[in-house]
Amino acid sequence: MDWKNYFSKFMTIKCKKCSTPSIIYQPYSGLHLCEKHFFEDLERKAKLTLRQRYPIRKNDVIAVALSGGKDSSVALLLMHKIFGNRPDIKIIAVTIDEGIAGYRNESIERAKEMTARLGIEHIVRSFSDEYGKTMDAIASEKRLLENHLGDEKKELGACSYCGVLRKKILNKVARDIGATKLVIGHNLDDEAQTIMLNHFRGDVERMVRFSAASELNGFIVRAKPLRKIPEKEVALYAYLHDLPMELTSCPHSFGALRKEVRRMLNGFEVNHPGTKYSLVRGFDNMVPLLASGLAVSDLQNCEICGEPCNDSVCQACKMLEKNVLQS
Incomplete structure (x- = not known):
């Protein structure tokens, strides 16, 4: 920009x-x-979101999912600004190397530079370590599978695979280090898009789980301090603080449904400012009513990997097994 x-x-x-x-x-x-009051406004919104939805308590360990892009970098900086001087609070950055050539390797270096500058402990885990293959290899297998089985198997894009597999490692690492919160850099645009996607899919149970602000049997609480801050404002904050900015697009993101939803919501926002805020606010008001009348599936341990899930086999293992067995 x-x-x-x-x-x-x-x-x-x-x-x-x-x-x-x-x-x-x-x-x-x-x-x-102005710059001063813009900073104050953004930081006030983030602090209010944390206080209302994800209160940080004494002796908490905060894991921050750090990709090296603008959103996660801003989230980490805010955690450092707000809690960095508290001796009872520990902040640890966690980066996942999906194994995407020419894309992730550069952002990981930016993440390392940022954590070194802030003096924050930094953990890096990879798809190769966890799954024995990179995202590039998984995407290649997936394309071969689709070409073999036909169009009916193309409903799950590479982004869906990557997101599920990445979240699994993040939760596992956060749990292993004793984290009580897992901070992710989802901004207002991300939240609004995810809400619309769940509406389109008719997945009410996922909507309730998506809103959870308390730990669920092995799932570490996802804290989203940027969920009430528009993406453009997060980008501006990152630019003015000389934070890492993702300049390239993921080579596996073509054709994602989320891009279509993003364009639609941006159009509404231009013509009707505040649409995204209204969508998130309405969702927050609706979820307690949905949860009260919905029998959410009990969590159990995946038969393959042992991680918590709402089925006998977790979504990550289903994806990996399908690629391996049918490609």
Whole structure:
């Protein structure tokens, strides 16, 4: 993004809270904000989200999923700013190397540089270590399988595989290090997109699980301090703090349904500012009602890997077994 051109649109307009030139306009709030008040606004939202949904308690161990992109980097910086000086709170960054040539290796180096600069412990785990193969290999197997079985097997994209397999390792590492919270960098756009995807799939149980703010039998609480902050504002915050910014697209992300949902929601947001906030707010109000009348499946241990899941075999093992047995 051309940030200089972006800033030039607002520099002639004063900040709503002081006389300093603004650097951003928030259509949903009607506010022009300078750098100082933009920082305060974003950090206030993150702190409020943590306090209301994911309260950090004495002696908590916070694992932060750090990909090396803007969202996870901002999440880590905020955790460091808010809790870095508390001796009773431990922050550990966890990076997953999926094994995507020309993509993940560069972001891992940026993640290492950031954690070294902040003095934060950093753990790196890989698909190769956990599953014996890289995401590149899994995607290649998947393409061969689809070509062999036909179009009816193409409903799960590579992003679905990658997301499930990555989340499994993150949860396992977080549990192994004694983490009480697993911070992930999902922003407002991510939350709104996921809510819409679950609506489209008619997966009510997943919607309830997605909203969980307490630990469930081996699943570490996912804390999302950025869930009320638009992606563009997260990107601006990262840029102004000289944080890592993901400049390349994942080579396996083509054709993902999420991209279509993203375009749709962005269109609504332009024409009706605040749409994404309304969608997330409505979801938060709706979930308790759904949960009260829904018999959520009991969690059990996967027969193959032993990890907690809501079936006899976890989704990650199902994906891996299907690729191996049918490719």
